[in-house]
Amino acid sequence: xxxxxxxxxxxxxxxxxxxxxxxxxxxxxxxxxxxxxxxxxxxxxxxxxxxxxxxxxxxxxxxxxxxxxxxxxxxxxxxxxxxxxxxxxxxxxxxxxxxxxxxxxxxxxxxxxxxxxxxxxxxxxxxxxxxxxxxxxxxxxxxxxxxxxxxxxxxxxxxxxxxxxxxxxxxxxxxxxxxxxxxxxxxxxxxxxxxxxxxxxxxxxxxxxxxxxxxxxxxxxxxxxxxxxxxxxxxxxxxxxxxxxxxxxxxxxxx
Numbered sequence: 544x545x546x547x548x549x550x551x552x553x554x555x556x557x558x559x560x561x562x563x564x565x566x567x568x569x570x571x572x573x574x575x576x577x578x579x580x581x582x583x584x585x586x587x588x589x590x591x592x593x594x595x596x597x598x599x600x601x602x603x604x605x606x607x608x609x610x611x612x613x614x615x616x617x618x619x620x621x622x623x624x625x626x627x628x629x630x631x632x633x634x635x636x637x638x639x640x641x642x643x644x645x646x647x648x649x650x651x652x653x654x655x656x657x658x659x660x661x662x663x664x665x666x667x668x669x670x671x672x673x674x675x676x677x678x679x680x681x682x683x684x685x686x687x688x689x690x691x692x693x694x695x696x697x698x699x700x701x702x703x704x705x706x707x708x709x710x711x712x713x714x715x716x717x718x719x720x721x722x723x724x725x726x727x728x729x730x731x732x733x734x735x736x737x738x739x740x741x742x743x744x745x746x747x748x749x750x751x752x753x754x755x756x757x758x759x760x761x762x763x764x765x766x767x768x769x770x771x772x773x774x775x776x777x778x779x780x781x782x783x784x785x786x787x788x789x790x791x792x793x794x795x796x797x798x
Contacts, residue, residue, distance in 0.1 A: 572747065590658075591655060593637070594685060595632065595635040685701070688702065693767050707756070708755055709755055726741050729763055742755065
């Protein structure tokens with residue numbers, strides 16, 4: 544009988560180490576009685592040197608369009624009716640170290656530390672001095688984040704929305720695995736250096752962190768749990784449990 548208790552104890556210990564408790568998996572738990580509402584601020588992305596902007600001055604006249612836009616494609620599009628991502632990237636405007644982009648006719652335009660809407664208004668005012676009924680369109684084309692560690696699809700992701708959250712990035716990467724710690728590490732590269740932060744995704748207060756909304760070139764890293772580091776993630780527990788069960792039955796039969 545003592546041998547039976549021994550094997551049951553060993554099995555229970557192995558299962559307890561290999562399994563991740565549910566309280567460590569569930570997102571956004573109300574650990575501090577925050578209620579159904581958590582206040583947060585949605586920051587507007589400020590353009591910085593190295594960013595690439597897609598700027599188009601849309602006009603009714605083909606000649607005016609060609610004068611104010613740098614690409615050689617004019618208004619032409621490809622087979623599916625849209626420009627390719629590569630062409631938009633190549634013919635975009637890179638923000639130089641001084642915080643300017645250089646446009647045809649308009650020359651150098653200050654864009655550093657400005658939001659996309661503010662840049663659009665600024666360029667629109669300059670264009671209105673030359674053209675009537677022209678429309679300025681500004682988009683950011685190099686917003687990307689890198690997701691690494693215990694996620695289902697790690698990699699670098701290009702985003703066409705500068706209001707990206709940590710949750711959105713994890714969703715693009717297929718969510719964390721069961722062996723990923725819910726405390727996410729974030730590395731943010733700035734002109735002053737790298738900033739490091741950790742967000743506890745099981746806590747609703749993570750919504751109010753300044754790192755909850757990502758910036759271009761942010762790195763998200765999900766650490767593995769202890770069970771994964773010890774190799775339990777790939778251990779054949781079903782086979783082991785079956786063997787232990789069979790052993791216990793044989794011992795009871797012999798006794």
